[in-house]
Amino acid sequence: MIIIPAIDLKEGKCVRLLQGRMDAETVFSDNPAAVAKRWADAGAEIIHVVDLDGAIAKRPRNLSVIQNILESVRIPVQIGGGIRDNATIRMYLDMGITRVIIGTEAVRNPQLVKDACRTFPGQIIVGIDARNGRVAIEGWTETTGTPASELAKMFEDSGVAAINFTDISRDGMQTGPNIEETRKLAEAVRIPVIASGGVSGLSDIRSLLPLESCGVSGVITGRALYSGSLDLKEAIALAKTEKSE
Numbered sequence: 001m002i003i004i005p006a007i008d009l010k011e012g013k014c015v016r017l018l019q020g021r022m023d024a025e026t027v028f029s030d031n032p033a034a035v036a037k038r039w040a041d042a043g044a045e046i047i048h049v050v051d052l053d054g055a056i057a058k059r060p061r062n063l064s065v066i067q068n069i070l071e072s073v074r075i076p077v078q079i080g081g082g083i084r085d086n087a088t089i090r091m092y093l094d095m096g097i098t099r100v101i102i103g104t105e106a107v108r109n110p111q112l113v114k115d116a117c118r119t120f121p122g123q124i125i126v127g128i129d130a131r132n133g134r135v136a137i138e139g140w141t142e143t144t145g146t147p148a149s150e151l152a153k154m155f156e157d158s159g160v161a162a163i164n165f166t167d168i169s170r171d172g173m174q175t176g177p178n179i180e181e182t183r184k185l186a187e188a189v190r191i192p193v194i195a196s197g198g199v200s201g202l203s204d205i206r207s208l209l210p211l212e213s214c215g216v217s218g219v220i221t222g223r224a225l226y227s228g229s230l231d232l233k234e235a236i237a238l239a240k241t242e243k244s245e
Contacts, residue, residue, distance in 0.1 A: 001217065002217065004048045005039040006049075006225075015027050016223045036073050037072045039232060042233050049069060053081075056141075059088070060092075066095070070095060079097050079101065080164070093123060110154055113155060122159075127163075128148050161192070168197065174201075179207060182216060183216075186211060202238060205239065
């Protein structure tokens with residue numbers, strides 16, 4: 001299982017939100033590129049970046065910062081937030097982004113995802129953010145009636161590289177990941193699932209590791225790393241040790 005550090009961008013800074021609320025932010029750094037290098041130096045295999053301003057504006061808003069992140073590390077970077085069309089996907093991939101995450105448009109325009117998977121094989125991730133099991137969109141400001149597993153199944157044979165699954169109620173709260181919902185989603189599809197939301201420490205990583213057999217290939221963590229309750233090197237070592245046993 002891959003441990004993936006998250007960098008959420010708001011007004012050019014590295015922040016963390018509580019349950020996705022834009023008015024409940026904590027600024028951790030005004031130099032996101034330095035943060036990315038820190039995680040890369042600690043052994044991260046990929047960096048997860050979210051353009052929070054872009055998610056609300058429906059278009060990229062932190063491009064210069066994202067470019068700086070790309071220039072600061074030699075590991076893959078995946079990006080989400082405000083990606084609503086093919087031109088934006090192509091722009092990010094041309095910049096050097098490895099994988100692009102489509103969230104809102106996966107609900108609004110699923111054909112975009114399917115077309116993008118054909119055009120950019122292996123580089124498209126579907127971001128499924130759920131509140132009480134229902135998909136939330138538009139930067140988590142709108143909750144739909146669509147169950148998370150139902151949306152995931154729509155892309156079963158489309159060539160989606162992975163599904164990023166976030167339990168919004170747990171995001172930034174460090175209350176532990178939603179193991180059961182993550183398991184249910186992973187068992188519902190053949191697409192690899194990346195868990196997100198709620199990680200508070202090494203014990204949560206340990207509790208997620210058994211889900212690897214169900215198809216959970218990674219876990220995204222943010223606030224726990226920034227607060228110091230989770231050490232990235234320790235988490236990576238744990239995941240690798242468990243896999244080798």
